[in-house]
Amino acid sequence: MNSVSQLFGIKFPIIQGGMIWCTGANLVSAVSNAGGLGLLGAGSMYPDQLEEEIKNCLKLTDKPFGVNLPLLYPNIEEHLNLIEKYRVPIVFTSAGSPKKYTERLKASGIKVAHVVSSSAFALKSQEAGVDAVVAEGFEAGGHNGREETTTLCLIPSVAETVSIPVIAAGGISCGKSMLAAMSLGAQGVQMGSRFVMTHESAAHENFKNAILQAKEGDTKLTLHEITPVRLLNSTFYKAVLHAYDSGASIDELKELLGRGRAKKGMSLGDLEEGELEIGQVSARIKGVISAREVIEQTIGEFHEAQKRVGNISF
Amino acid sequence: MNSVSQLFGIKFPIIQGGMIWCTGANLVSAVSNAGGLGLLGAGSMYPDQLEEEIKNCLKLTDKPFGVNLPLLYPNIEEHLNLIEKYRVPIVFTSAGSPKKYTERLKASGIKVAHVVSSSAFALKSQEAGVDAVVAEGFEAGGHNGREETTTLCLIPSVAETVSIPVIAAGGISCGKSMLAAMSLGAQGVQMGSRFVMTHESAAHENFKNAILQAKEGDTKLTLHEITPVRLLNSTFYKAVLHAYDSGASIDELKELLGRGRAKKGMSLGDLEEGELEIGQVSARIKGVISAREVIEQTIGEFHEAQKRVGNISF
Secondary structure, eight states: OOOHHHTTTTTSEEEEEOOTTTTOHHHHHHHHHSEEEEEEEEGGOHHHHHHHHHHHHHOOOOOOOOEETTOOOTTHHHHHHHHTTTTEEEEEEEEEOTTHHHHHHHHHTTTEEEEEEHHHHHHHHHTTTTTEEEOTTSSSSEEEOOSSOHHHHHHHHHHHHHHHHHEEEESOSHHHHHHHHHTOOOSSEEESSSTTTBTTOOOHHHHHHHHTOOOTTTTEEEOTTTTOOOEESSSHHHHHHHHHTTTHHHHHHHHHOOOHIIIIIIIOOTTTTTTOOOOOGGOOOOOOHHHHHHHHHHHEEEEEEEEHHTTOOO | OHHHHHHHTOEEEEEEOTTTTTTOOOHHHHHHHHSEEEEEEGGGGGGHHHHHHHHHHHHHHHSOEEEEEETOOOTTTHHHHHHTTTTEEEEESSSSSSTTTHHHHHHHHOEEEEEESHHHHHHHHHHOSSSSEEEEEETSEEESSSSSHHHHHHHHHHHOOOOOOOEESOOOSHHHHHHHHHHHTEEEEEEEEHTTTTTTOOOOOHHHHHHHHHOOOEEEEEOOOTTTEEEESSSSHHHHHHHHHHTOOHHHHHHOOOOOOOIIIIIIIOOOOOOOOOOOOGGGOOOOBBBHHHHHHHHHHHHHHHHEEEETOO
């Protein structure tokens, strides 16, 4: 039992990131049933879909689960109403100011964690009253901070800056990296890419197969001028590179990005036109397994590594 | 005693990176006398200066020390002759193929480590016969790999790929990050920026003061088209950004970079025209202390963190 497992009422301080297009009720309930914390990725859901997924989670697990809510989402008010209506116990907010909704959520008895990529925003989040922060490094998939601070540099600084629990994200896919994060001062970890690569994830098979082929260097943080995002090398990614080489303006980049590319790639499996958001750890993921296996392997490997570093003496 | 301390005959598996313009005999001998491994940064020395520094090291310490040798250096043959003449026991090579000189160095009884930024090059280094690899992540200062793999993602992959000892570099400045690196499978750590910020380092006071002011996000990996290098935000760095914004060609970037900027910035303290190479951890370094204090604090904090994570139970 540590501060993160206590806060959320879970067995292991392992959180499944609420990634868009991949994290519906099947994955979320499987993670929560295995002792972790599953999060629905509301960022790719219309309100009616979110309602359906929440209802399914309530059917499939009696353990705590949560919703990841990007604060820039247009239907945010309807999402908040649903979360309150169904008494979802936990909300992770991201991509916006933690000042905006934390008070309201907490007044409804909901535990709130906010995702940050710097110590300064970790402090602002604490001041806004959140219960925990997710500190996410440069190596993470999808949208990312502008400062490019890696998890190794970010976690100790955030942990020294705030007094609330710190959950490390970005570059974590196994028990060794979980122990590393906790060595740095995190009390829990959030894993995204590793849970994309489970049987229960809603990611398209083509996307999963592309991740299986990924090697070191095959993801890159790009589109800094719009919103920095880490993408897997793909036809669309090459088009982005080509646009940069041709000196494309921000408006031209925005036009190239267009709308709906993440759905196309991650949900519909279009590896040509789609946008594939995934972390650097994709190079370390060698197979698709169940969510329960991810958690059991992570905990097993954590204990092995804990024993190994416990024996180091100088 | 572990594989890295045994290999080099040192007390603690802490290596002081052989950074250009900062690492002369004063720093190197202080690190080695405190139980770590000091490395002369030959990349910024003419042969006569390297000879002088080696002779001073031999006067100032009876402990093992080494030389960091960038293999692209024009005077490489003279450097190698000096290393052999004075029986320097350890050489770290970087920026070139480990096939080129490893056999010669090992035939002279010298221990060889090679710096890599990917698992593929770690394997090539092992095949070339090196005794250890330094695996250096994206967050490291100075010249860096193109794949942008962070230390957290790189170390476990390299450690699973090779059977020789792995030394982690990039983002390591304290006992917590040392424990994190060892959790990931490294048997030792190399710290650069932290040792730049010691009394014994030859870095100019202006450079040290600029590092003291550095906040998160104040270093950036740039000049990817020439050789990727992590720089501290400065007047010169802003000129680089401006050149990119104006659509500068590679030749124009090369002309802007010119020659001698690293010396200007790091050795002569010209914060306007100089190039300041430093790692992301500069945001975590709060003071200039002695090399011995760096090592003692790191080991003390390592033991604290080791005890803390040893008590985690699920």
